[in-house]
Amino acid sequence: MTADTAPILNRFFSGFAAGRRPLLLLDYDGTLAPFHVDRFQAVPWPGARELLQQIQDQQVTRMVVVTGRPGSEIGSLLGLREPIEIWGLHGFERLHPDGRHEREHLPDPVQRNLSAVHEQLTGDSFGGLYEAKPNAAVMHWRGLSAQQAAEVERRTRALFEPLAHGQGFRLLPFEAGLELRAGRDKSAAVDTLLSECADCGPAAYLGDDLTDEAAFRALQGRGLSVLVRPELRDTAADVWLKPPEALLDFLERWRDAVEESSLGRK
Ligand SMILES: [Mg+2]
Numbered sequence: 001m002t003a004d005t006a007p008i009l010n011r012f013f014s015g016f017a018a019g020r021r022p023l024l025l026l027d028y029d030g031t032l033a034p035f036h037v038d039r040f041q042a043v044p045w046p047g048a049r050e051l052l053q054q055i056q057d058q059q060v061t062r063m064v065v066v067t068g069r070p071g072s073e074i075g076s077l078l079g080l081r082e083p084i085e086i087w088g089l090h091g092f093e094r095l096h097p098d099g100r101h102e103r104e105h106l107p108d109p110v111q112r113n114l115s116a117v118h119e120q121l122t123g124d125s126f127g128g129l130y131e132a133k134p135n136a137a138v139m140h141w142r143g144l145s146a147q148q149a150a151e152v153e154r155r156t157r158a159l160f161e162p163l164a165h166g167q168g169f170r171l172l173p174f175e176a177g178l179e180l181r182a183g184r185d186k187s188a189a190v191d192t193l194l195s196e197c198a199d200c201g202p203a204a205y206l207g208d209d210l211t212d213e214a215a216f217r218a219l220q221g222r223g224l225s226v227l228v229r230p231e232l233r234d235t236a237a238d239v240w241l242k243p244p245e246a247l248l249d250f251l252e253r254w255r256d257a258v259e260e261s262s263l264g265r266k
Contacts, residue, residue: 005239005240008238008239009224009250013253015201016261018261020200021197022203023200024055024203024206025065025066025193025204026064026065026066027065027207030209030228030229031208031243032048032052032206032247033045044077044078045248051251051252053081055255055258056081056084060258061254061258062197062200064189065086066090066205067086067088067089068209068211069089070088071086071088071095074088082097083097084097089134089135091104091184091189092104092135094189103134104183106183109168110169110182110183114137114169117160120159127148128140128152128156128177135181135182135183136179136180136182139156139177140176141153141176149176164180170182173210186211190218203224205224206241206250207237216236216238220236226238226240227239227240228240228241228246228247229242229243230242
């Protein structure tokens with residue numbers, strides 16, 4: 001990543017053109033919405049929803065949320081008037097705006113191992129917050145003391161790591177947690193969306209977490225990858241934006257670029 005984002009963004013937005021549908025791919029938590037200990041209270045940054053609504057109302061941009069959460073949680077938190085496409089559980093499930101729902105099928109041995117982990121950690125979550133997902137075992141330690149967090153991490157790793165060395169699972173650290181995941185990651189959403197859409201472009205993916213790096217890499221050479229985060233870190237992203245101000249600026253420029261490419265309101 002270069003330190004100077006302005007020329008990269010200028011070049012990106014100058015690529016908006018009549019007859020093409022820009023593709024806006026967005027992570028939710030930490031990107032569109034600041035973290036909240038109660039994740040059902042995590043609503044978009046002030047001003048972000050309004051800008052996304054304006055972009056949706058233009059009816060030009062193809063807007064898709066790609067999240068680690070179950071996809072069904074996003075619609076009401078995002079609060080847009082029209083349903084949008086959502087890839088949930090890091091690409092495991094796809095919710096189409098018309099209500100269709102697709103899910104990846106896991107091989108039987110992988111499914112059995114995952115069910116066993118769910119059973120164990122639902123009974124005793126080592127003091128962390130355990131989340132049993134259809135494609136993953138997720139341990140959270142956000143909000144715990146450093147000492148408690150270290151203990152939860154140690155015990156979780158002891159359980160997850162042997163499985164991650166076998167077939168069909170990957171170990172994915174994220175901020176304040178650890179995930180043992182089966183199947184696809186966020187790159188599947190990027191690859192699929194780009195392959196389906198002949199008139200799409202330019203494309204951008206905005207994300208904050210380590211799990212977004214797979215999507216950043218998938219977009220390389222085909223679009224703009226944007227790290228949205230209070231602090232910079234090692235990343236495959238092309239540019240870094242500090243939320244909320246730089247994120248809101250980006251969405252405003254997006255809206256204006258659509259408008260100026262004379263594709264805007266019909
Ligand atoms: Mg995130």
